[in-house]
Amino acid sequence: MSSSRSGVGALAVTVLSLPFLAACGGGADGKAADTSQDPAAESSSLVVYSGRSEDLIAPLLKDLEKATGAEVEVRYGDSAELAAQLLEEGNRTKADLFFSQDAGALGALGKNGRLAELPQKSLDAVDETFRAEDGTWVGVSGRARVIAYNSDKVKNAPTSVNDLTKPTWKGKVGYAPTNASFQAFVTGMRVMRGDDATRAWLKDFKANEPQVFEKNGAVLDAVDTGKAELGLINHYYWYEKAAEAGEDKLKARLSFPAKGDPGALVNVAGVGILKNTDADATARKAVEFLLSEQAQTYFADETHEYPLAAGVSSKDELPTLDSIGTPEVDLSKLESLDVTLEMLQEAGMV
Known part of the structure; x- marks a missing residue:
């Protein structure tokens, strides 16, 4: 669909x-x-x-x-x-x-x-x-946030968004900064860790030269073709693509971030x-x-x-919500999107 x-x-x-x-x-x-x-x-x-x-x-x-x-x-x-x-x-x-x-x-x-x-x-x-x-x-x-990875190029996929700021992944991560799901993830990180820590993560992530795409589907396509080795998306994009093309035809696979990680947000x-x-x-x-x-x-x-x-x-056959270990975030507090957008603008992402 x-x-x-x-x-x-x-x-x-x-x-x-x-x-x-x-x-x-x-x-x-x-x-x-x-x-x-x-x-x-x-x-x-x-x-x-x-x-x-x-x-x-x-x-x-x-x-x-x-x-x-x-x-x-x-x-x-x-x-x-x-x-x-x-x-x-x-x-x-x-x-x-x-x-x-x-x-x-x-x-x-x-x-x-x-x-x-x-x-x-x-x-x-x-x-x-x-x-x-x-x-x-x-x-x-x-819908769960996940890290998509190209199975030909990545053997040990990251299990935390903290890993995405490391030199290993410089220029190799795709994301869609204007997409609602990415902005909700950043808002969730703010609720969990505070604005200063989130601002620091955004600065480090941007400095690692991630590849910018307009939509999550494009991020997944880039990972599947090897243009990007990793990608930040919601889980259902992969399952939609697998249902249409066949799982065996995809090079992209999913890593569900570790329990409590901001990247494990379930919105x-x-x-x-x-x-x-x-x-x-x-x-x-x-x-x-x-x-x-x-x-x-x-x-x-x-x-x-x-x-x-x-x-x-x-x-x-999704991992259970209990096994994902979504962080303890009051989802109603994701309403502070205006602060997130200001932060993304300061970081030069939108």
Whole structure:
């Protein structure tokens, strides 16, 4: 399946530069009052703002429409830009559900009070690592950061991002600095190690002359052809390529960083229900569906991501999330993307 998993871009800064807009748009000109206690007032439609691309999830949202019995209207876009739009719209928004590509955008909305608390049943379906501490969003699929390597040229692949600053790998590492997943990784490192340590790593990494690519797919292609010996990507790019071309045809292989390493970050795509929705019951049904066995199997089989609920296993024989040892990071704190972008600009990476 084609992915079209785009980067955040400079407009992502808007998510945190507009916090004062979180309270705008209320009053008589705002959206109708909360009708969650009045079933008769429930809307017969569900408006979804989706940071997940149409080619990835359109079939799944068709199934969601059947599961909820409501007409689903979808607005697609970049997750950070949609989060900024939701902050600007405030109570006037027509959105009922936000389906984000990453936890950071959900964290920004939660921080600004734009998300309703989810039912405990939905929260309990997912490990607490992959949901908001305040219960305002829940992850529905996960993706692990990995180090891709060319198996012909690399016999002992690194297991830590710290290794990528060593002279051994000078000019041999590919990465996509404008991509959302790399920026989320850097934000995670900031949360784990602090800004000074992260700034130092970026400086050393940049000095090691890594190869710059626009997208993760291009990074993987470069590793597979030997143009780059190593590459920083998300795991599913390799599994997508292996499903299309055949694993035996690939020279690229994956190294999952050691437990607790910043490079072992597992980020999530997740959902939150907007406050002031007039389709609260329907939105809750939608969240339940996305955590159901049917939807979780879709993520496992079609997008090659980690299913996070319903006890679904991946056909890709992925390492378990427990064995990966993702660092203990509050994923909601990945919302501080504006600081990360400033840091990347200082380092000359974007």
